[in-house]
Amino acid sequence: MVCTANDLQEWKDFPKGLRVLLLDGDTTSASQIRSKLEAMDYTVTAFCNENEALSAFSSNPESFHVAIIEVNANNGHWSFQFLETAKELPIIMTSNIHCLSTMMKCIALGAVEFLRKPLSEDKLRNIWQHVVHKAFNAGGSVISETLKPVKESLVSMVQPKQENEEQNCKISKETENVLRVHENDQEQSAGCDKYPAPSTPQLKQVSRLLDHGDCQDQINCLSEKESGEHDNETKSVETTCNNPIDEGNLLTREPHHMLRKTAVKKENVSGDGSKSEVNMSRHPDNIDSGKDNGGAAENLSKASVPNSSCKSNQKKMKVDWTSELHKKFVQAVEQLGVDQAIPSRILDLMKTEGLTRHNVASHLQKYRMHKRHILPKEEDRRLLQPHHTRDPIHQRSYYPYSHRPIMAFPPYHYTNPTLSMPPAYPMWGSQPPASSHPATVQMWGQPGYPHSQWQPSDQSWQYWNPYPGLQADAWGCPVMPPEQGGYSSYPQNTSGFQNAGGHAVENCHGYSMPQNSFDIHPAEEVVDKIVKEAMSKPWLPLPLGLKPPSTEGVLAELTRQGICNIPQINGSNTR
DNA sequence: GGAGTAATAT
DNA sequence: AATATTACTC
Numbered sequence: 033m034v035c036t037a038n039d040l041q042e043w044k045d046f047p048k049g050l051r052v053l054l055l056d057g058d059t060t061s062a063s064q065i066r067s068k069l070e071a072m073d074y075t076v077t078a079f080c081n082e083n084e085a086l087s088a089f090s091s092n093p094e095s096f097h098v099a100i101i102e103v104n105a106n107n108g109h110w111s112f113q114f115l116e117t118a119k120e121l122p123i124i125m126t127s128n129i130h131c132l133s134t135m136m137k138c139i140a141l142g143a144v145e146f147l148r149k150p151l152s153e154d155k156l157r158n159i160w161q162h163v164v165h166k167a168f169n170a171g172g173s174v175i176s177e178t179l180k181p182v183k184e185s186l187v188s189m190v191q192p193k194q195e196n197e198e199q200n201c202k203i204s205k206e207t208e209n210v211l212r213v214h215e216n217d218q219e220q221s222a223g224c225d226k227y228p229a230p231s232t233p234q235l236k237q238v239s240r241l242l243d244h245g246d247c248q249d250q251i252n253c254l255s256e257k258e259s260g261e262h263d264n265e266t267k268s269v270e271t272t273c274n275n276p277i278d279e280g281n282l283l284t285r286e287p288h289h290m291l292r293k294t295a296v297k298k299e300n301v302s303g304d305g306s307k308s309e310v311n312m313s314r315h316p317d318n319i320d321s322g323k324d325n326g327g328a329a330e331n332l333s334k335a336s337v338p339n340s341s342c343k344s345n346q347k348k349m350k351v352d353w354t355s356e357l358h359k360k361f362v363q364a365v366e367q368l369g370v371d372q373a374i375p376s377r378i379l380d381l382m383k384t385e386g387l388t389r390h391n392v393a394s395h396l397q398k399y400r401m402h403k404r405h406i407l408p409k410e411e412d413r414r415l416l417q418p419h420h421t422r423d424p425i426h427q428r429s430y431y432p433y434s435h436r437p438i439m440a441f442p443p444y445h446y447t448n449p450t451l452s453m454p455p456a457y458p459m460w461g462s463q464p465p466a467s468s469h470p471a472t473v474q475m476w477g478q479p480g481y482p483h484s485q486w487q488p489s490d491q492s493w494q495y496w497n498p499y500p501g502l503q504a505d506a507w508g509c510p511v512m513p514p515e516q517g518g519y520s521s522y523p524q525n526t527s528g529f530q531n532a533g534g535h536a537v538e539n540c541h542g543y544s545m546p547q548n549s550f551d552i553h554p555a556e557e558v559v560d561k562i563v564k565e566a567m568s569k570p571w572l573p574l575p576l577g578l579k580p581p582s583t584e585g586v587l588a589e590l591t592r593q594g595i596c597n598i599p600q601i602n603g604s605n606t607r
Numbered sequence: 608g609g610a611g612t613a614a615t616a617t
Numbered sequence: 618a619a620t621a622t623t624a625c626t627c
Contacts, residue, residue: 350617350620374610389609394621397612 047160048073053099053121055085055114057107065100065151072157082110089118096121097163100151101143103127103134115141122162126151351391360384361395 052074056062059080066076077095079085089096099121103111115123115138125138126147135146144162147155351357364381365373375393382392 353619376609390621393610394619396610398620400611 045073047163049075050097050160050163051075051077051095052159053085053089053096053101054078055082055100056080056102056126057104058102061102061149065156068151068153068156069159072153074156074159082107082114086110086114086117089114089121093118093120098159099123100159101125102149103129103138105129108134112137112141115143120166122159122166124159124162351387351395353395357382357384357387358395361392361399365396365399 052069054062054065054069054076056065056078057080062078062080066078069076077088079088085099085101089099099114099118101111101114101123103125104127111125119142122144123142124145124147125135125143126149127134128149130148138146144165353361360382361378364378367381368374368377373396375389375396378396379387379389379392
């Protein structure tokens with residue numbers, strides 16, 4: 033069906049030109065879908081008549097890579113028949129109707145997705161993924177010969193990334209093994225950034241569960257948008273519910289296959305191309321039996337009457353803060369800055385459907401708490417710098433990015449950092465030589481404080497550093513965006529002193545402190561450079577080690593320059 | 608009613 | 618351990 037080897041060799045800009053069979057009895061809807069698809073460079077052949085579509089496919093199955101089939105009240109039987117007929121083709125069902133049993137039946141019969149109308153660009157944009165998915169995941173008996181070249185071609189695209197991505201995606205060894213057994217492992221890479229595929233994580237879960245024989249404990253479902261929390265820009269999310277399903281109600285010609293198909297995930301891409309999805313899971317002990325369908329699709333929850341249970345259950349879904357999601361969170365937080373980084377705004381920025389303000393708030397709380405444990409350690413390191421004094425004037429140095437705050441902190445951290453200081457020197461004393469270790473949270477973290485994913489040693493850590501070129505030793509550690517100019521070359525830059533212990537550390541601008549600058553003094557030229565920079569940019573916070581001039585000195589200087597009228601600020605009195 | 612925090616539950 | 622929920626305060 034899909035494409036020949038030649039097709040793929042020529043297919044430089046996949047998925048452009050991917051051929052879509054579109055059946056929609058509603059001509060208006062059909063033309064809308066068609067124009068959207070064509071705008072995305074898909075090649076669309078539209079039918080409004082079932083028989084035409086079927087005969088077109090039957091006569092030349094290789095004309096199509098993917099099908100979008102509308103299900104309506106009248107053509108249900110035909111739709112199922114088409115699903116049976118075109119098993120090799122990834123078929124996306126779409127409908128205005130919300131009928132759980134129909135959706136279940138479609139999915140069980142092999143439909144890759146069930147989308148509620150209207151089909152937005154976001155819904156349509158990634159339908160190519162189903163082609164890839166099918167190529168990789170269809171069972172040997174189902175995959176067509178023509179799909180194999182697709183798979184091979186894409187494997188070569190996916191493979192080089194795979195090793196890294198496997199780590200980044202935190203795939204458990206167990207899962208990896210399962211996937212290898214299933215010969216579907218390439219797909220998992222597609223579940224990562226580059227070639228996201230709609231069903232990947234869920235498939236992994238389902239595969240694992242199947243292998244462990246407890247698949248009834250978990251199906252994947254799609255949540256509907258959380259009411260009122262998201263605008264139309266928000267994207268569908270994927271939720272994973274630990275819901276038992278009544279398999280007896282599902283049509284299945286091949287139970288394993290059916291379940292795999294049930295693991296349909298809906299994924300959309302936000303404007304910037306990033307995924308906007310969230311994995312959610314429910315605690316098994318919260319399961320309602322029977323009618324709990326878990327909202328097997330976005331549409332389901334709205335569609336089916338019993339879905340009230342799904343909706344209510346959604347409350348109990350647990351957000352899986354994947355590195356990807358967390359990255360988004362951090363980006364939102366950083367984009368907002370200290371003043372604006374509040375749950376609702378973060379939520380808005382993240383544009384991740386299924387995520388609630390509460391989810392964000394909870395995560396934010398944890399985020400802040402973690403930072404709270406991290407920052408004092410950084411301050412400790414700064415405090416060891418020569419010339420540094422802890423008089424209040426220098427307190428702004430504790431939070432050197434106040435002009436563009438990265439994150440909100442509890443006030444006591446920058447109003448009186450000394451109060452929150454854990455014992456500093458013992459920590460220093462216990463440091464391993466910086467030459468053998470880049471500084472990590474592990475080195476600085478308080479004993480007993482939870483580590484795991486909060487640490488850079490974690491594989492997902494790299495996702496959490498918004499500026500991979502820079503070191504960040506803490507979760508969300510403020511690091512200077514590269515575009516922020518010379519400011520970051522100040523030695524107090526958080527990322528600039530990762531390697532405590534008197535070794536040269538490059539900050540993000542390649543500015544390098546001399547060896548032993550920590551132990552003794554910065555080289556004079558370094559000091560000069562810092563002083564010059566500070567003087568040329570008085571609006572920036574002072575680097576550590578530099579004292580601001582006294583008020584008297586400033587006034588005297590102003591007077592010398594003939595400036596005698598100084599407006600009163602904050603009650604400070606001048607002449 | 609949202610936000611922040613701490614405590615507690617799951 | 619991670620996340621959600623709750624209670625409380627602002």
